[in-house]
Amino acid sequence: MFIQNLMRELLQLLSFMKSKKRAYILGLVGDGIGQAAVLVSLPFVFKDLTDFANTKDPALLTRAIITMAVMFLLLSILSPFFSYIYRRCVRELIVNIRLQVYQRLSKLPFDYYEQHHSGDTMSRLGNDVVLMENAYAEQLKTLSIILLSLIGSILGMFAMDWKIAVVLLLVSALTLYVNTLFAKSVRRIGDRMQQQMGIGTERLNDFLSGLPIIKMFHLHNVVTARYTEANEEVASSAIKQGHKQGLLEGTNFFIQFVSFGGMLVFGIMMVSKQIIGLGVLVALVQQQMLVTLAFLQLGQVITALQSSLAGASRVVDFLKEPLEPEEYQKSSDKHQHCESMLKLEQVVFGYNDATNVLDGVSLRVEQGQMAGLVGTSGSGKSTVMKLLLGYYPPVSGSLYLLGKPMGAYSLAEIRSLISYVPQDAFLFEGTIEDNIRYGCLDASEEDVIKASKAAYAHDFIMELSDGYQTKTGERGAKLSGGQRQRIAIARAILKNAPILLLDEATSALDAESEYWVQQALAALMKDKTVLVIAHRLSTVEDADVIYVMDQGKVIEQGAHVELMQYNGTYANLYEVQQRKDRAEQVSSLELTERRVSAT
Numbered sequence: 001m002f003i004q005n006l007m008r009e010l011l012q013l014l015s016f017m018k019s020k021k022r023a024y025i026l027g028l029v030g031d032g033i034g035q036a037a038v039l040v041s042l043p044f045v046f047k048d049l050t051d052f053a054n055t056k057d058p059a060l061l062t063r064a065i066i067t068m069a070v071m072f073l074l075l076s077i078l079s080p081f082f083s084y085i086y087r088r089c090v091r092e093l094i095v096n097i098r099l100q101v102y103q104r105l106s107k108l109p110f111d112y113y114e115q116h117h118s119g120d121t122m123s124r125l126g127n128d129v130v131l132m133e134n135a136y137a138e139q140l141k142t143l144s145i146i147l148l149s150l151i152g153s154i155l156g157m158f159a160m161d162w163k164i165a166v167v168l169l170l171v172s173a174l175t176l177y178v179n180t181l182f183a184k185s186v187r188r189i190g191d192r193m194q195q196q197m198g199i200g201t202e203r204l205n206d207f208l209s210g211l212p213i214i215k216m217f218h219l220h221n222v223v224t225a226r227y228t229e230a231n232e233e234v235a236s237s238a239i240k241q242g243h244k245q246g247l248l249e250g251t252n253f254f255i256q257f258v259s260f261g262g263m264l265v266f267g268i269m270m271v272s273k274q275i276i277g278l279g280v281l282v283a284l285v286q287q288q289m290l291v292t293l294a295f296l297q298l299g300q301v302i303t304a305l306q307s308s309l310a311g312a313s314r315v316v317d318f319l320k321e322p323l324e325p326e327e328y329q330k331s332s333d334k335h336q337h338c339e340s341m342l343k344l345e346q347v348v349f350g351y352n353d354a355t356n357v358l359d360g361v362s363l364r365v366e367q368g369q370m371a372g373l374v375g376t377s378g379s380g381k382s383t384v385m386k387l388l389l390g391y392y393p394p395v396s397g398s399l400y401l402l403g404k405p406m407g408a409y410s411l412a413e414i415r416s417l418i419s420y421v422p423q424d425a426f427l428f429e430g431t432i433e434d435n436i437r438y439g440c441l442d443a444s445e446e447d448v449i450k451a452s453k454a455a456y457a458h459d460f461i462m463e464l465s466d467g468y469q470t471k472t473g474e475r476g477a478k479l480s481g482g483q484r485q486r487i488a489i490a491r492a493i494l495k496n497a498p499i500l501l502l503d504e505a506t507s508a509l510d511a512e513s514e515y516w517v518q519q520a521l522a523a524l525m526k527d528k529t530v531l532v533i534a535h536r537l538s539t540v541e542d543a544d545v546i547y548v549m550d551q552g553k554v555i556e557q558g559a560h561v562e563l564m565q566y567n568g569t570y571a572n573l574y575e576v577q578q579r580k581d582r583a584e585q586v587s588s589l590e591l592t593e594r595r596v597s598a599t
């Protein structure tokens with residue numbers, strides 16, 4: 001069963017080579033034959049030399065010298081050649097696998113990213129692919145040399161004396177059995193260790209992305225303890241693995257010591273009774289040592305291969321993750337039409353089967369209108385955006401864009417119709433120009449500058465040391481929150497999609513930054529159909545229509561004045577926010593007065 005599984009996984013590993021499989025096997029076996037041939041021929045050379053010492057027959061000496069010369073010549077010419085062939089295949093394959101992992105990562109459905117920690121994925125791109133590379137480049141090569149020298153040595157033993165060869169083979173079978181017994185549990189520990197390393201990477205990732213929060217809340221000890229815990233678990237598994245390996249090696253040594261000792265004693269007795277010659281005994285001892293070494297290495301390489309196969313199978317699993325379909329979910333209403341630019345009709349949706357996060361939501365935004373989406377935290381506002389972006393299909397109900405059901409579009413088309421500006425403006429590592437151009441990759445330099453001017457970003461960009469070529473740093477860390485937002489808005493302006501989804505930033509910007517961001521947003525919204533999630537209700541006071549959400553339902557809708565007159569949830573929320581704003585203004589005034597009087 002173990003051997004079957006091992007073979008299945010090895011074949012799976014080889015299947016990745018696809019068209020390069022033959023070249024890889026040729027290189028591997030060619031290199032293996034070169035190295036194994038030298039090892040296997042050495043006992044015959046020793047036999048000839050020993051017999052020459054006894055008989056003084058010069059033909060034996062000549063044969064020994066020619067055999068050695070041919071073998072070493074083969075090794076020095078052919079081995080580097082074959083080694084180059086298979087190493088090249090491995091390098092190309094690993095680059096390709098990394099690319100496949102990366103490409104799959106970018107094409108997975110949205111819920112994959114929400115369900116999996118980025119550290120786990122980093123671990124697959126890093127640790128697991130390195131383990132896979134080890135399997136191709138090192139362990140399979142060692143395995144091929146071991147197996148070839150094992151086969152050669154066993155055949156050599158039979159050529160010397162078949163009866164002794166049978167006894168030695170039985171000992172070898174026992175060693176192989178013990179090795180496979182150990183390898184199973186080492187594999188289990190290897191699997192666990194890979195998972196724990198993944199958790200360690202997740203925690204390291206959290207540490208790096210959350211560094212400002214860690215410093216602010218003095219969480220060093222907490223996060224270090226979490227990382228140490230993951231690290232200690234890896235260490236404990238590594239110790240267990242080391243313990244098993246030690247036991248395996250000890251057992252192997254014991255078996256081989258007994259067989260080697262027995263071989264020497266019985267061999268000398270047979271030589272003294274002239275059943276076999278001294279040359280044959282010397283060659284058999286050599287072959288016995290080779291077989292011993294091969295089995296010891298076989299144990300080690302199978303153990304190491306277990307860890308690599310565990311890594312490889314995680315990569316294989318990842319590459320089997322279903323991709324996001326190119327088409328949006330098909331529905332029977334594909335040919336229906338509606339007058340609105342954007343519409344949700346009785347939409348029901350839940351992230352899992354247990355609860356509905358949206359429970360029959362209906363809303364519409366007409367061409368050129370601005371609609372606000374407000375409500376308590378967790379009421380489902382961002383979920384509405386995710387459905388409009390095609391990240392998730394609804395359980396029931398219909399969504400329309402530009403008068404057509406979303407099912408009439410491909411996902412790429414849906415996303416080309418929409419510009420989405422999230423709360424946290426994300427910038428990629430690279431220059432400011434690159435970041436703006438992501439809105440439209442064909443845009444000229446003039447277009448980029450025009451969009452930046454419209455987003456009130458041009459002036460501050462020109463004040464930076466390298467202007468548009470300034471590096472943004474990881475996630476835009478070298479820029480302020482307001483600057484990041486204006487660059488993200490310039491990107492959206494460049495995209496020029498007819499529908500705009502905005503998630504208003506809740507992060508406190510200073511009054512000046514906020515002013516410029518508002519100006520940039522006004523430029524972005526011009527002539528667009530806009531749906532904006534508003535956390536400060538004052539931002540949607542001028543909206544054509546406001547939808548108030550609560551627990552996955554739209555509970556009120558209308559213009560600001562109408563909703564205030566209705567005196568329901570919206571009016572209540574508005575009053576609460578006004579009181580809060582007034583209280584904040586008073587306390588900031590008091591603070592300023594205290595500072596003035598203190599000076």
Ligand SMILES: Nc1ncnc2c1ncn2[C@@H]1O[C@H](COP(=O)(O)OP(=O)(O)OP(=O)(O)O)[C@@H](O)[C@H]1O
Nearest residue numbers: 114351352357375376377378379380381382383384
């Ligand atoms: N990926 C997810 N998996 C499971 N549940 C989720 C997921 N995302 C959101 N939810 C749940 O769905 C509900 C609605 O979340 P949503 O983010 O849409 O609310 P929201 O109104 O935008 O809240 P906020 O104003 O705080 O951003 C919440 O109960 C939330 O816990």
